[in-house]
Amino acid sequence: MIAYIIRRVLYAIPILIGINILTFVLFFVVNSPDDMARMNLGMKRVTPEAIENWKAERGYDRPLLYNAARQGTEQLTNTIFFQKSLKLFQFEFGVSDSDRDIGYDISQRMWPSLAIAVPVLLVGLLVNITYALLIAFFRATYIDIWSVVLCVVMMSISGLFYIIGGQYLVSKLLHLVPISGYDTGLAAIKFLILPVLIGVVGGIGAGTRWYRTLFLEEINRDYVRTARAKGLSEGLVLFRHVLKNAMIPILTGVVVVLPLLFMGSLITESFFGIPGLGSYTIDAINRQDFAIVRAMVFLGSVLYIIGLLLTDISYTLVDPRVRLS
């Protein structure tokens, strides 16, 4: 397994370089270093000299990808791409274009993101699996049919609708929790109830449908028929046998998103004023802060690759037949 993991880590390096190049090209297709300087220096009374100074200080005065003025390897290394990307592989994110340490900001902002993402994942799993098992139990009855209809309706509704509707109903009409905001420590709980509730409700449609499909697939297998023939109650069949065997696809689906929980939710954090990494990324895009965008894309890619690796490893843990080679 260790050889497999090492191989996967090595595979990740060209993938990350490719992602970096793609991010770099996409960003600089629409923004030039001059644009970035103007965005940071303000709209009024910006002189060409100030722009040149700003670029020189931050290393944006070099060519983007190829430096024809230099010799040898410096033609590639003395470029914005090389200078800005190399340190990412050492997880040194550097300083944002507004002079804040990105690593420090990430370390501060990942906790609020996790404070929402983890409960949404856990409570969502519990609710979705329970509901899906219930539907599977009442398969081919009106409960099944109408539940599927309800799930399709729920998954067709925009996430934004859940957020705005939830804020309107729970906070504005019923006055039960604050409409937005955040705090530290236990005081954060009252601010987290609504976004977590909305996150869970918003995920019921898609989650339940998927799990229902998995359970129904398992229910028709021979071992389930055998369990029933042994005289086990339907509850025991579902919870002890079906659920256990359906865990493989459920687990893989969950493990792959685990590392990405750090990245936060772009819309939810923005609407609820949660100072997480999702809103950090959105702000950086709006401000054309390439340093942060680059760092967040890199971090997201690394976490996604880790998620895929963990998924493969988790296969071997839940299914002894699977061997990594």
Next chain:
Amino acid sequence: MARREWRSATNAGRMVGLLFAVLSLLSLSGCGERAWNAPHSASEANSNTLFSSFSERPKHLDPARSYAANEYAFIAQIYEPPLQYHFLKRPYQLVPLAAEQVPVPQLIDRAGNPLSADAPADQVAFSDYEIRIKPDMRYQPHPALAKDADGAYRYHRLTEEQLEGVNTLADFPETGTREATAEDFIYQIKRLANPRLHSPIASIMGEYIVGFNEFGRALVDAGGNGDFIDLRQHRMAGVTQLDRYRFKVRLRGKYPQFVYWLAMTFFAPMPWEADLFYSQPGMDKRNINLNWYPIGTGPFMLAENNPNLRMVLSRNPNFHGEAYPTEGEPEDGENGMLDDAGKALPLINKAVYSLEKEVIPRWNKFLQGYYDTSGVSSDSFDQAVRFGTGGEANLTQEMQERNIQLATAVETSIFYLGFNMADPVIGGDSEENRYLRQAISIAVNFEEYISIFLNGRGVVAHGPLPVGIFGSRQSSDQSPEGINPVVYDLENGRPRRKSLQEARALMAKAGYPNGKSANTGRPLVLNYESASAGPDSKAQLNWIRKQLNQLGIQLVIRATDYNRFQEKLRKGTGQLFMFGWNADYPDPENFLFLLYGPNGKVEHAGENAVNYDNPEFNALFDRMKNMENSPERQQIIDRMVDILRHDAPWIWGFYPKSFSLYHDWYGNVKPNLMANNTLKYKRVDPETRNANQQAWNPPIVWPLNLLLLLLVVSTVPAVLVYRRHERSAAR
């Protein structure tokens, strides 16, 4: 089996009972002191604290760099420049803040002889501003000023070990203070010249302050690679310390607008200790720097600095003291604006600003009473404001029931539709092109624009100078000078937009009868540059297209992003575009320079975005800019505005009107569009606020109980089906 089912059913029943009990307890607790949806802690809500919001994270809090309204909202309460604007008096009037009095420049000729105050600008070689600052102004408690028992600075030689565990400024246990002196004001002027800081006013100050640019170049030569440079060791020729409380700034020539700059935080004092403290290794890595942790002498200090969540200003215990103004305008007494006259400032102890990026939560929190004040967005405008038959803005019934108040003010800003004067079709000085611009000026109906897109929140402009700026003459004055005769006729003392027939006649004179070229017969096609292409702006773009279509002109919308839009302005490749300007200070020079030829965007990288260049206008501008406000200056401005109206390089657009709402427990609200340091005058009544918050936000729990009941009821048939299923399986 049946017993097991019964047991599980009993357990379920217990769970439901427990949930009901919890909900009932929650219902009872709803009768307590605080509303459930209150976002602020009880201790803060009960204290003399103001609650408001900000929508965008400030970028810079360093007074040498900050130049945006959302940044001034914080730092203007912390830093004290020499001057400030009187809170109540209009037109805007400069009064001392850190200075003892508003400085009067001593004019000097080339031979070094003093000149009289009314000396012509061409005789003036230098202007000396002697500024005497108030004694006993002390900085807020700050670790940079902390000293040990031996009198040595406590935190000026920090090691990485000592910084272990330090994440914010509050993690330094000791603080200190000292008196602000003239040397600190000089230090800050030197910081403005430091190229590493990229001060936005460095270029303009470089034009005037003697030795400013040379000082910046010397700093570059001194190098330092980001290390601390003790600016006290470098001399700036034009800035001299006279004694502990007096310093002199020497300007080249005459520049009366300099006093307005002295009312901005750019000129607030900065202790060298802070510069040294923040430049130590390891501080930037923790985001502890002058850009995020201000140090000032003002009434407030930044007690909590979390720009991603909230910013908290608290009273500076070392504040030297200031009194609420005892004079204002005649109506201020009646409006209660002088009720606190003579009282010690600030009137509140704390101000909490929460980050609210989205409009909906911000607006709802204001309606729930959790924010003391709010703007009015387009989405909530109809809910808050309705216009009376005379066009006056009133609050809706819903707002009146909550005793919400409305404050409006015409902003010292202008939005205009610019013609690129460097363009051969639409620009230039030819009579034909002038007719074309005049015709378009008539056709683009900004009264309609304000009504449709701004909910009436704007005043149609007849020239470049907004209300409240010296030299401005408004159509509401009902005088001919206030009316743009190119676009309007004066009828019964009121302006009436000229008809489309007149515009079409001008089109014909321009060589485009019915919008078609008299020479080629082809329709006139113009390009409109837009920095927004989203669905929100589509209606506006269509509207502009239709306005020009009335003259037969085909308008091609070239929508792009803001960067490309700016690039087109810089290169002069656009034809028509909408742009705006917000005043730095209340002087006509700050608007008329937008049309000054040597300030052209293409040739000189200036702020004259339309590249207008009229020699007569330029000459008048040169005369006007150095004059004190006087009838003669007004006469020159009138002539300049006449030239502009005739040449029509802009369609004058509109001056935006700000609408802000506030609760009745929030006092001393008078819009002041020039002053940013008005927090110290504000008053809140926490008791009234708390009572209203309780009354407006009672928790409503019955829907939750109902939902729970429905869930329980719906489980009954499920349990029955389950039991039947199990029994049938057993058979």
